[in-house]
Amino acid sequence: MxxxxxxxxxxxxxxxxxxxxxxxxxxxxxxxxxxxxxxxxxxxxxxxxxxxxxxxVPGFIDMHIHGAAGHDLMEATTEAVSAVASYLARHGTTAYLATTVTASLDRTLHAARGLGEIIRASQSSHGASDKIAGAQPLGIHLEGPFLNAKKRGAHPVSQLRKPSVEIAERILDAADDTARIFTLAPELEGALTVLEYVRSRGLRVGIGHSNATFEEAERAIAAGATHAVHVYNAMRPFMHRDSGIIGAVLTDNRVTAELICDGVHVEIPAIQLLVKAKGIERVILVSDSSSGAGMPDGNYRLGNFTVHVAGGVCRTVEGNLAGSTITLDAALRNLASFTGLSYQQCLPCATLNPARILGLEEQKGVIAAGADADLAILxxxxxxxxxxxxxxxxx
Ligand SMILES: [Zn+2]
Missing domain, CATH: 2.30.40.10 (Urease, subunit C, domain 1)
Known part of the structure; x- marks a missing residue:
């Protein structure tokens, strides 16, 4: 060409x-x-x-984002996806996984179906006739509904479910095989059966919103879980005689670790520990942002419920942190300043590392001949x- x-x-x-x-x-x-x-x-x-x-630098890839600019991706409309896509592009993010939040099965199926159609359409257009400008949706990250109520964070307790292959199958079918990551709490009864099933459908399994002990987390990793979502947040706390899921994530090289690097979700020494334990090549910066990102203080939607943003911090009515308002450009600047590493050393955490997890490292997250021309100019x-x-x- x-x-x-x-x-x-x-x-x-x-x-x-x-x-x-x-x-x-x-x-x-x-x-x-x-x-x-x-x-x-x-x-x-x-x-x-x-x-x-x-x-x-290569355009950033956000593997965990629920919404931004007043829209939640669970709306699953062209309008909502367009608003999020152009907001992300303004902050250098060129690709992302549209992330669901736990909701009723009907709503989840509706979101999976709508997002699946939009993702399929963006894949078939070869970039020439995209209906949606801005960042490209690479697939769906399903967060829930098989999460632990004790560590639910902002996910509504009434909609959490016992792990079920039948429900997982319905959601993956609705998404028309565009789902890439399935996040669950591995200690729940039946979780490992679902884990094996979603892996057989070609997805990566993330662990999170979990009260798993070290042994329970290790069993899931041995069964093929390879990713941990927003590490430290919504996880059983690390104790020196009960290191829990965090102990497993920090010490097991088979697992990549998401980090919300806004200085609110995780404090700086814990960020430094994560980077030391995992190595920069296994840390993935994510925004986990909700519809309040990029908006003034006020009330916004996360899935089917209301969250409140004040001073850039997003919480549920009960006061639980409900995702961030950060973008990956800021997360990268923070990571460099919090760890003392150079910007270039931190850069893979928002580019090459997520591309590798998605098996797209030839195409995304790199500036190289043959790769997509996804670029952030700084x-x-x-x-x-x-x-x-x-x-x-x-x-
Ligand atoms: Zn979460």
């Missing part, structure tokens, strides 16, 4: 390599070539976009000035 754009950059983090005075050639929705300017010839007739005073302080989603400017 013909090269259509050449983007000049002061610095490119691929993220593993640093290219100074670089250029990215884009053909259609893909990256055709990337390298230092003296080594990459720009074909005649190409539109040249000058970002020589900017840093270019100023010196790592604030987003422009975003490209599959070769198209999103701002």
């Amino acid at each position: 013909k090269t259509t754009k050449a983007i000049l950059a002061g610095i490119i983090y691929t993220p593993s390599d640093v290219i100074e005075n670089g250029v990215i050639l884009i053909a259609g929705h893909r990256i055709a070539k990337v390298g230092p300017r003296e080594q990459v010839k720009i074909p005649a007739g190409t539109t040249v976009i000058d970002n020589q005073d900017r840093l270019i 100023d010196r302080n790592h604030y987003v000035t422009q975003t490209y989603v599959r070769g198209r400017p999103a701002l």
Whole structure:
């Protein structure tokens, strides 16, 4: 395909390599070539976009997001998904997993069906005729309904269910096989049977909203759970003679760990401990944001209930934290400042690491020939000035 754009950059983090005075050639929705300017010839007739005073990094991937900009993804409409997609793009996020919250089975099936259709449509359009501008939905993250009532966080207790293969099957069918992650509490009776079933359907299993002991969490990991959602939050507390699910997540290399890095959900020493224990390559920054993200203080929806945002902190009426209002651009700046690691060292946590979990590391989360042209363009302080989603400017 013909090269259509050449983007000049002061610095490119691929993220593993640093290219100074670089250029990215884009053909259609893909990256055709990337390298230092003296080594990459720009074909005649190409539109040249000058970002020589900017840093270019892969677009961010948010694996756990419920909503933003006044919309909850459970609405499962083009309008709601469009609002979230353009909000995410403004913050450098170019791809995400639309995440459900526990609700009645009817509502969950409705959301899975609606989101499944939107995701299928975005996959078939090859980037040329997308109906929805902004970040691209890569699939669904099902959070619930098989969660532990003791660690439910914002998930409504009345809708939590005992693990059931039949219910899981109905939800996965409704989603038309667009679900990618299924999060459950592994200690519940029947959870391991559901775990094996959803794995057989090709999903990754996340553990969370859980009161599991170390042994119960390890049994789930041995059975194939590979991911832990918003680590520390809504988990049995870590005690030195009862290290629980957190003990398993911190010490078992088979598990990747989500982190809400807003400085509210997890305090800084616990973040440092997580990064030391897991290594930066197994930490995944997520927003877990709800419809109140990007909105003034007030009341918003999370699934079927009301949450209250005050000073950027989102809580249920009972006072439980109910997701964040953060975006991944800010989470990355926080992670670098909280850990003392460089921005480039932290970058995989929002790019390559989530892409790997989704099996998309050739296509997403990297700046390389053949990958999708998903780019975040940043100023010196790592604030987003422009975003490209599959070769198209999103701002
Ligand atoms: Zn959650």
